[in-house]
Amino acid sequence: MDTTELTERLRREGVPDALYEIPGVHPVALQLDAYYVLRREGDAWPVLLRQRGTDEVIARFDTEAEACRYLYDTLTDAPPAVPGGPERVDRLLADADEIQRRAEEDFDGAPGRDADAPPST
16 A cells, blocks of 8 residues: 555544645645654664654654554554564563563553552452
8 A cells, every 4th residue: 555545544444634744745734733644764764753843753664564464453443553563462461470570560560659558450
């Protein structure tokens, strides 16, 4: 998908035009306090959130197609693909007990935490 097709698909889905800007393809006629911007920067395709004139890069992609898919998913409430794919999700799920144990240790050892307080559960 390219930026022109993205704009067409978002319009078909009924996504308000004011929620996103794609320079040279889809300008924002009415600027809200916050909206998404998809633009090319050299060889990269960042997706930004523009809030009150301040841009924050929320994702950066190597290809136009990846950036378009991400913005489409974001604006149509479809969950975006997990960075790293299913393998990353599998690793995180496999390490869930260890992650929980470390989080509890960090919490229990946090400054200001009463050493005599019962451990977290």
